[in-house]
Amino acid sequence: MKNVIVGQSGGPTSVINSSLLGVYKTALDRGADKVYGMVHGIKGLLDRDVVDLSIRLTNAVDMDLLKRTPSSFLGSCRYKLPDIKGNEETYDKIFAILNELEIYAFFYIGGNDSMDTIMRLTDYAKKIKSPIKFMGVPKTIDNDLAITDHTPGFGSAAKYIAATTKEIIRDGLVYDYPVVSVIEVMGRNAGWLTAATALAKGEDCEGVDLIYLPEVTFDPDKFISDVGKLLKEDRSVVIAVSEGVKIADGRYVCELADHVDYVDAFGHKQLAGTARYLAGKVAEKFGVKTRAIELSSLQRCASHIQARVDVTEAYNVGGAAVKAAFEGLSGQVITLKRVSDDPYMCVTEPADVHLIANIEKKVPLEWISEDGTNVKPQLVHYIFPLIQAEIAPLWVEGLPRHIRLHAKSTIKK
Amino acid sequence: MKNVIVGQSGGPTSVINSSLLGVYKTALDRGADKVYGMVHGIKGLLDRDVVDLSIRLTNAVDMDLLKRTPSSFLGSCRYKLPDIKGNEETYDKIFAILNELEIYAFFYIGGNDSMDTIMRLTDYAKKIKSPIKFMGVPKTIDNDLAITDHTPGFGSAAKYIAATTKEIIRDGLVYDYPVVSVIEVMGRNAGWLTAATALAKGEDCEGVDLIYLPEVTFDPDKFISDVGKLLKEDRSVVIAVSEGVKIADGRYVCELADHVDYVDAFGHKQLAGTARYLAGKVAEKFGVKTRAIELSSLQRCASHIQARVDVTEAYNVGGAAVKAAFEGLSGQVITLKRVSDDPYMCVTEPADVHLIANIEKKVPLEWISEDGTNVKPQLVHYIFPLIQAEIAPLWVEGLPRHIRLHAKSTIKK
Numbered sequence: 001m002k003n004v005i006v007g008q009s010g011g012p013t014s015v016i017n018s019s020l021l022g023v024y025k026t027a028l029d030r031g032a033d034k035v036y037g038m039v040h041g042i043k044g045l046l047d048r049d050v051v052d053l054s055i056r057l058t059n060a061v062d063m064d065l066l067k068r069t070p071s072s073f074l075g076s077c078r079y080k081l082p083d084i085k086g087n088e089e090t091y092d093k094i095f096a097i098l099n100e101l102e103i104y105a106f107f108y109i110g111g112n113d114s115m116d117t118i119m120r121l122t123d124y125a126k127k128i129k130s131p132i133k134f135m136g137v138p139k140t141i142d143n144d145l146a147i148t149d150h151t152p153g154f155g156s157a158a159k160y161i162a163a164t165t166k167e168i169i170r171d172g173l174v175y176d177y178p179v180v181s182v183i184e185v186m187g188r189n190a191g192w193l194t195a196a197t198a199l200a201k202g203e204d205c206e207g208v209d210l211i212y213l214p215e216v217t218f219d220p221d222k223f224i225s226d227v228g229k230l231l232k233e234d235r236s237v238v239i240a241v242s243e244g245v246k247i248a249d250g251r252y253v254c255e256l257a258d259h260v261d262y263v264d265a266f267g268h269k270q271l272a273g274t275a276r277y278l279a280g281k282v283a284e285k286f287g288v289k290t291r292a293i294e295l296s297s298l299q300r301c302a303s304h305i306q307a308r309v310d311v312t313e314a315y316n317v318g319g320a321a322v323k324a325a326f327e328g329l330s331g332q333v334i335t336l337k338r339v340s341d342d343p344y345m346c347v348t349e350p351a352d353v354h355l356i357a358n359i360e361k362k363v364p365l366e367w368i369s370e371d372g373t374n375v376k377p378q379l380v381h382y383i384f385p386l387i388q389a390e391i392a393p394l395w396v397e398g399l400p401r402h403i404r405l406h407a408k409s410t411i412k413k
Numbered sequence: 414m415k416n417v418i419v420g421q422s423g424g425p426t427s428v429i430n431s432s433l434l435g436v437y438k439t440a441l442d443r444g445a446d447k448v449y450g451m452v453h454g455i456k457g458l459l460d461r462d463v464v465d466l467s468i469r470l471t472n473a474v475d476m477d478l479l480k481r482t483p484s485s486f487l488g489s490c491r492y493k494l495p496d497i498k499g500n501e502e503t504y505d506k507i508f509a510i511l512n513e514l515e516i517y518a519f520f521y522i523g524g525n526d527s528m529d530t531i532m533r534l535t536d537y538a539k540k541i542k543s544p545i546k547f548m549g550v551p552k553t554i555d556n557d558l559a560i561t562d563h564t565p566g567f568g569s570a571a572k573y574i575a576a577t578t579k580e581i582i583r584d585g586l587v588y589d590y591p592v593v594s595v596i597e598v599m600g601r602n603a604g605w606l607t608a609a610t611a612l613a614k615g616e617d618c619e620g621v622d623l624i625y626l627p628e629v630t631f632d633p634d635k636f637i638s639d640v641g642k643l644l645k646e647d648r649s650v651v652i653a654v655s656e657g658v659k660i661a662d663g664r665y666v667c668e669l670a671d672h673v674d675y676v677d678a679f680g681h682k683q684l685a686g687t688a689r690y691l692a693g694k695v696a697e698k699f700g701v702k703t704r705a706i707e708l709s710s711l712q713r714c715a716s717h718i719q720a721r722v723d724v725t726e727a728y729n730v731g732g733a734a735v736k737a738a739f740e741g742l743s744g745q746v747i748t749l750k751r752v753s754d755d756p757y758m759c760v761t762e763p764a765d766v767h768l769i770a771n772i773e774k775k776v777p778l779e780w781i782s783e784d785g786t787n788v789k790p791q792l793v794h795y796i797f798p799l800i801q802a803e804i805a806p807l808w809v810e811g812l813p814r815h816i817r818l819h820a821k822s823t824i825k826k
Contacts, residue, residue: 012584040589065617071583078588163717163812170484170815171425171714175491176453181710204478204815272705292685296706297594301584304576304718307811387811398720398800399576402583402617 002031002104004322006053007038007045008139009110009117010078012071013153014160014303015314016139019109020073021066022318023137024053027105030326036101039405041077042108042117046090048097056405065403067311068393070303072109073405080113081120084127091124098132105133105325109318111140111151115333115357122331122353133325136333136353137317141300143192146359147351148335152317153300155310155386158196160302161185161295162387165200165208168293169238173206179236180227180282181291183208184275186299188244191215191363193299195375196383197240209237214244215363216372218253223278224285226373231286243274253277272296304400308389313346320348344385415444415517417735419466420451420458421552422523422530423491425484426566427573427716428727429552432522433486434479435731436550437466440518443739449514452818454490455521455530459503461510469818478816480724481806483716485522486818493526494533497540504537511545518546518738522731524553524564528746528770535744535766546738549746549766550731554713556605559772560764561748565730566713568723568799571609573715574598574708575800578613578621581706582651586619592649593640593695594704596621597688599712601657604628604776606712608788609796610653622650627657628776629785631666636691637698639786644699656687666690685709717813721802726759733761757798 006023008016020037027035039049051074057063066073084091098106108118118136125132138145141157165183172181185194191213201207209230212218230237245253257277272294279290317334324332332350339345367379393400419436421429433450440448452462464487470476479486497504511519521531531549538545551558556567578596585594598607604626614620622643625631643650658666670690685707692703730747737745745763752758780792806813 012587043589069583070580071587075589076587159811164711164715166812166815167483167714167716168710170482171710174425174484174489176456176488199812202810202812204817291710293709293711294707297581297584297704298577298706298711301580302577303580384811389811390808392805395803397615398572398797398802399579399612399615402579404617 003034003102004032004105005036005103006107007041008072008074008076009041009114012301013139013141014070014156014301014306015153015311016109017069017073018067018311018314019137019139019152019318021063022315023107023322026319026322030322037074040075043077043079045097062403065401068303069402070301081117084120084124095130103132107135107137107321109137109139112358115353119353119357133330135321135325137321138333142187142190144190144360146356146361149338150336150386152310152314155307157193157299158383159307159387160305161193161196161299162199163305165197166205169200169205172238173236178231179289182239182241182275182279184241184243184294187242189214189360191242194240194242195379198375198380199383208240210239210373211375212241212245213363213368214242216368217248218245227282241274304393306391307387308391309386311391316348324350416447416515417445417518418449418516419520420454421485421487421489422454422521422527425714426552426554427483427569427714427719428566428724429522430482430486431480431724431727432550432552432565432731434476435728436520436735439732439735443735450487453488456490456492458510475816478814481716482815483714494530497533497537508543516545520548520550520734522550522552525771528766532766532770546743548734548738550734551746555600555603557603557773559769559774562751563749563799565723565727568720570606570712571796572720572800573718574606574609574712575612576718578610579618582613582618585651586649591644592702595652595654595688595692597654597656597707600655602627602773604655607653607655608792611788611793612796621653623652623786624788625654625658626776626781627655629781630661631658640695654687717806719804720800721804722799724804729761737763
């Protein structure tokens with residue numbers, strides 16, 4: 001009996017279900033009896049909310065839809081496992097459920113916080129000498145995981161952001177008077193996604209004029225002066241700004257405005273309003289028309305624009321996690337290693353979860369222009385291969401078709 | 414010598430350039446010598462800023478790119494012609510330029526305000542007995558033009574909105590705790606675009622829970638109670654709201670929040686912040702996590718999701734305008750007449766511009782549910798055929814390729 005279980009955690013991406021499919025199909029191909037899914041991640045597992053994936057994924061169409069369905073098919077959670085010390089009860093409960101299900105290997109698809117879950121479970125398994133394998137499957141649009149060249153989910157989000165930025169630029173430059181458009185992009189501490197706006201520039205597009213990443217301290221006065229210089233040329237201006245930009249005293253720019261803050265279970269502040277605040281400042285100072293455009297959750301769930309490179313890699317890290325576990329590895333995260341830039345090639349490689357969990361990879365400062373208002377060509381070259389190629393939605397009656405987890409086959413007693 | 418001139422005006426759409434192509438190709442096919450483009454509409458014409466379109470549109474690839482390029486290729490303006498009486502000078506100037514260019518027919522692609530331009534020019538032509546033909550080519554994502562079954566631009570925007578709503582719903586329902594997502598959709602006085610969110614509902618999607626159109630007075634207390642009822646089921650809620658919803662005293666909901674208003678040249682207030690305001694109220698009242706998602710300018714320039722029906726019709730109204738003008742008609746707008754629902758078929762039909770200019774077509778109240786929180790099936794059936802079929806972007810290096818108006822061949826002296 002070789003059963004496996006897989007869960008999804010953290011914020012959705014548009015290819016997170018491709019990784020789920022990679023785990024599912026590879027596990028079956030390699031002889032797993034059952035592939036269980038945790039409904040709402042580890043939190044669902046603790047509630048014994050588990051499904052047999054074969055009940056819902058019955059044919060090739062289901063699987064092709066799964067690849068194209070955004071957000072976590074199994075549901076997600078933002079539950080962080082407590083310290084092992086003093087909370088052995090929680091861990092014992094998890095392992096009891098896993099043993100009951102005769103689980104051989106446990107896969108968790110997620111970002112930084114989810115890799116923390118894998119690390120703790122690995123550590124506890126070692127402590128109690130459980131043979132269960134624990135493997136992390138990386139996923140995050142933020143691209144902020146250590147060691148891996150990039151994370152699945154980033155390429156598609158970057159492709160969506162660059163494509164949308166091109167459209168916003170066309171829209172913003174349409175009038176014969178200056179309009180200042182400020183695009184707000186996700187990325188609390190890492191500017192990878194905001195940097196993707198730089199890819200809009202090309203033969204057919206003027207590109208964005210200013211790009212502000214959270215890696216560089218944001219200077220509101222310099223910002224106004226940067227915009228003022230461009231407006232002197234009597235033209236429209238398009239600006240990309242990370243939601244996470246901070247001023248010198250450590251406050252987020254969006255905190256300068258008055259709005260409701262929300263803090264999630266991991267202690268992360270919900271950020272929003274940066275573009276609105278900056279657009280307001282520009283309007284106030286220069287009396288020009290401004291637009292604040294938040295890409296909001298659209299950028300992480302826009303599976304109608306997926307990069308085929310990303311979909312394939314997302315699948316591959318899922319598959320490679322199963323392969324590694326079935327070969328006896330545990331406590332590993334499957335990373336992507338870029339072996340060639342031209343032609344672009346990436347291979348998967350397991351890495352110790354302790355080297356990845358809770359570490360944030362930011363944009364290297366040497367990839368950001370000296371004055372902090374743009375990115376350097378190296379960064380564009382790094383992102384470029386990750387947004388390549390397309391996978392068309394399955395259009396049904398005019399809309400992209402998805403698949404939902406209907407049937408629940410829980411082990412609740 | 415049979416020259417024609419074409420301009421684009423008002424807010425962009427993702428298919429406005431398909432209409433431009435329809436005018437351009439049909440005019441050439443029917444023997445026009447030159448097809449001039451006004452750069453930034455009538456305002457550009459007054460500045461003698463005119464291009465010969467054949468200089469930029471040289472081959473079939475250019476034309477295929479034009480169809481897929483969002484926003485007005487020729488640039489736009491929001492310039493409203495003054496009353497004829499007392500401003501004959503402006504009109505004389507326009508006709509002098511048109512005569513100098515030996516213009517046979519004048520085409521203007523736009524919405525309500527642009528049809529006003531066609532109406533005034535028609536009236537003045539009649540007054541001075543000019544033989545120049547003036548034709549309106551309808552365009553607006555808002556779908557608020559009278560007489561025509563619908564407007565080119567609406568179908569693609571509706572398709573984008575419905576597709577994006579599906580993705581937001583998948584994203585919003587991912588967690589195991591309630592999240593209230595409020596999607597803000599364009600539409601100052603007419604709820605057509607907001608109604609398009611209803612198309613998200615289907616076999617694979619729960620659909621939005623509440624839809625608020627500007628045709629119905631918005632009751633903030635009832636809104637809170639509507640949301641409260643849904644939250645009692647302990648689940649996530651997705652709400653679509655028009656930017657133009659107003660409370661009983663006539664104020665826009667977004668005016669209840671504090672933000673900078675902007676009034677455009679036509680006296681229209683810039684609306685934004687409705688979703689943010691309502692999400693804030695929900696968070697305050699119920700202490701749940703909320704998200705405010707403004708589809709902002711994305712919904713009008715997202716040419717990476719075009720409805721093929723819409724692209725074709727946009728082309729056809731442009732072509733039909735040329736045909737009508739070359740047959741001697743003037744002062745007409747090309748409307749779409751639905752001759753069959755199943756199978757869906759529309760034909761073009763010229764209509765007197767005086768019956769269209771400055772009139773707003775709203776959603777009929779009988780297509781809105783009695784309690785004002787949803788739309789009726791008739792409205793979904795009306796929109797459904799308009800979002801059908803796809804036209805794929807021309808993907809180049811991972812991004813949809815567009816075409817820009819580079820070369821300027823002005824007649825400035």
